[in-house]
Amino acid sequence: ETGVTQSPTHLIKTRGQQVTLRCSSQSGHNTVSWYQQALGQGPQFIFQYYREEENGRGNFPPRFSGLQFPNYSSELNVNALELDDSALYLCASSTTTRDFKETQYFGPGTRLLVL
Amino acid sequence: AQKITQTQPGMFVQEKEAVTLDCTYDTSDPSYGLFWYKQPSSGEMIFLIYQGSYDQQNATEGRYSLNFQKARKSANLVISASQLGDSAMYFCAMREASYGGSQGNLIFGKGTKLSVKP
Numbered sequence: 001e002t003g004v005t006q007s008p009t010h011l012i013k014t015r016g017q018q019v020t021l022r023c024s025s026q027s028g029h030n031t032v033s034w035y036q037q038a039l040g041q042g043p044q045f046i047f048q049y050y051r052e053e054e055n056g057r058g059n060f061p062p063r064f065s066g067l068q069f070p071n072y073s074s075e076l077n078v079n080a081l082e083l084d085d086s087a088l089y090l091c092a093s094s095t096t097t098r099d100f101k102e103t104q105y106f107g108p109g110t111r112l113l114v115l
Numbered sequence: 116a117q118k119i120t121q122t123q124p125g126m127f128v129q130e131k132e133a134v135t136l137d138c139t140y141d142t143s144d145p146s147y148g149l150f151w152y153k154q155p156s157s158g159e160m161i162f163l164i165y166q167g168s169y170d171q172q173n174a175t176e177g178r179y180s181l182n183f184q185k186a187r188k189s190a191n192l193v194i195s196a197s198q199l200g201d202s203a204m205y206f207c208a209m210r211e212a213s214y215g216g217s218q219g220n221l222i223f224g225k226g227t228k229l230s231v232k233p
Contacts, residue, residue, distance in 0.1 A: 002159075002161075002162075033220060033221075035221075040225075041225060041226075042119075042206050042208075042223030042224050042225050042226055043160070043206075043221070043223050044223075045220035045221065045222070048220060056220060058220060088158055090158075090160060092160070092221075101148050101165065101167055103150065103162050103165060104162075104221060105162060106152070106159055106160035106161075106162075107159065108157060108158055108159040109158040109159065111158070
């Protein structure tokens with residue numbers, strides 16, 4: 001196990017609602033990245049947080065937002081849910097954002113279904 | 116343009132045999148890292164092995180080895196002595212040193228589903 005935890009494990013929402021997903025990083029890690037994995041696809045980068053600041057963002061609209069807290073835990077918020085937001089949401093923690101060699105360690109994911 | 120290509124949607128291998136999962140990548144950055152992850156049906160991405168663009172030797176981690184051919188831009192994963200527990204999705208991923216607007220992100224392929232037969 002990586003020590004990265006996510007909650008909840010599963011979630012069902014209806015279109016237009018808002019959702020908050022949570023991630024607790026591995027001890028000693030100060031960087032959290034969020035990914036969306038649609039069915040049958042590889043994960044797609046949403047954004048990354050480093051020391052409580054957004055440190056990079058993929059091709060996702062502003063209704064996807066996040067927070068990182070002083071203890072390095074993190075939240076992913078999605079507003080105005082759409083059917084296509086149904087996916088597995090993965091968070092990954094690492095020790096630094098500056099080194100391309102740094103390995104990211106993933107949590108078990110949250111499966112979101114939007115009806 | 117697709118940065119990571121995994122051309123094998125599914126693979127079968129007999130238990131105790133070796134299997135190679137293909138991965139090709141595209142980058143103009145001279146500095147990059149290549150990663151392989153395993154994803155069981157439970158969903159968690161499990162890190163397997165890492166290869167850096169400047170590493171002279173192919174990476175090995177237990178039963179996993181990476182066949183890195185830089186000129187061909189390929190980074191194939193070799194699993195020796197397959198076990199039933201190896202049945203899972205396998206993803207190849209890359210991180211470039213010049214991150215641009217997406218600092219630190221991994222770029223994933225679409226994955227290969229490996230099934231190990233008893």
